Amino acid sequence: MAHGEPLPQENKFNTGNELLIHVAYSQCLVLESKVLDDPAAVIPQKGSLPPLVCARLLGQLLLEAPIADGRTNVASEIVRCKDDDELQQLANLYKNHLLRCFYRTKGRTPLPSSHPTAPSFDLKKNEFRALLVETPSSHEAAKAQALERDQYRCMLSKELDVKSFKSGLALDDGSSTLVHTQCAHILDRSTNENLKDSAKVDYAASVHAILDRFGGINSIDELNGAKVHRLQNILTLGTSIHTSFDELDIWLEKIPDGSNNSYNVKASNPSFLRSLSARVEFTTPDPVRRPLPDPRYLKLHAACARIAHMSGAAQCIDQILHEEEVTKVLAFDGGSSELLDHILMRRLGIIAH
Known part of the structure; x- marks a missing residue:
């Protein structure tokens, strides 16, 4: 290994x-x-x-x-x-x-965790246990809104969404490649699913505590329950790119001195980048109704990807x-x-x- x-x-x-x-x-x-x-x-x-x-x-x-x-x-x-x-x-x-909370496939829920050197972590975890709201399984509205925001294309490859093309929502300019896209959550939606299981409640509370203490993201407020489907937490991605993003093989690093929504596309291996541009800039037709992905979420995702691979x-x-x-x-x-x-x-x- x-x-x-x-x-x-x-x-x-x-x-x-x-x-x-x-x-x-x-x-x-x-x-x-x-x-x-x-x-x-x-x-x-x-x-x-x-x-x-x-x-x-x-x-x-x-x-x-x-x-x-x-x-x-x-x-x-x-x-x-x-x-x-x-x-x-x-x-x-x-x-x-922290690292496993980004994986769409997480495997078994880890056993309830505590640590003798992190009393403030345990306090935060216990505080969050009572605030957890289960995530709704359906996110069709968020997917449709994200597709509209992203011009019916994968945000990294710019390939055209097949279903949007077939339904007439998007037009092929003659040079577009068609691809099946998915609604990709930066911070995964499954964290707050199946909260009837006490071990899962403990796991979810621990995740939210670490996101707050390590990443500065008050996820129990920003991403609790249905809020995990907010557009600030969503990218439209082609199926294979979505898998690579979820497994921390692809991540986005903000371009220094660039706009707040300009990123370098990075990967654990150059092979993941062959179909992608080296740089992307996200845009939206309506920043209020169709907000772009939150740079803080992408920054944490990128940090965790680098940590996972370098370690x-x-x-x-x-x-x-x-x-x-x-x-x-x-x-x-x-x-x-x-x-x-x-x-x-x-x-x-x-x-x-």
């Missing part, structure tokens, strides 16, 4: 007004070096992420935090960790309740989701019991990752 890229060894955070962050980043470097410098000294794995990925995930959270308060909050949680076990637990908390967590999440899907199939048909046992033991940490 890939373990991402090494953390920059130079601690860029100063020892003056960034002392807390400097100390936290140093802890990440120490854990990383323990794993790399003496591979024979096995650090027990806590959770689904290897210790090396945990070190890099926490370090990347500090490097890529979209707001200063988010960086400070993570640093505070890191320095409270008493040992390597608690650092790993903290990394897994962010993997489960190696993206590959771990992909493997976890794949194994969960295989487990469902094997458990259903009763075949390949040896492979099923192997996967289950890996998930329990009995076999070394």
Whole structure:
């Protein structure tokens, strides 16, 4: 399994007004070096992420935090960790309740999470539990409004929506490629679905708490219930591009000194960009009735994509989701019991990752 890229060894955070962050980043470097410098000294794995990925995930959270308060909050949680076990637990908390919240396919709901170094996180989570509103499953109105706003095209490839073309809503200028589009949520709509399950309630409250503390997004107010379908949280994307966006393989970075809605299109691998423009600028015929995607949501999505790939967590999440899907199939048909046992033991940490 890939373990991402090494953390920059130079601690860029100063020892003056960034002392807390400097100390936290140093802890990440120490854990990383323990794993790399003496591979024979096995650090027990806590959770689904290897210790090396945990070190890099926490370090990347500090490097890529979209707001200063988010960086400070993570640093505070890191320095409270008493040992390597608690650092790993903290990394897994962010993997489960920040990175995985962008994936449309999330697999099993993670077990209820808490962390001894993050009391303010637990307070915020408990506050949000009582405020959760279940998301309506239908978002046809939002999809239609987004298509109108986006001129019936994928916002990244500019390909024409097939159904809109066939119904006469959009005209082919003679050079357009037709594609099936979907209503893509930046912050995924499934977070607040199925709230009759207490584990799902705990998961959703944890997600909203981390979005608030790390990303500065008051999602319990902005995206609760039906609000998750607001146009500020929606992109019109072709089907395959939507999947890549949801899996953090494609993201958008605001162009420095550009308009507020101009972005560079980035990807985890250049192959994802072959059909896309390097830059896009979003426009709307009516900023009031048909608002564009919120730059704050896209900034958080981009930060999480970079964190996931640079740390190696993206590959771990992909493997976890794949194994969960295989487990469902094997458990259903009763075949390949040896492979099923192997996967289950890996998930329990009995076999070394």
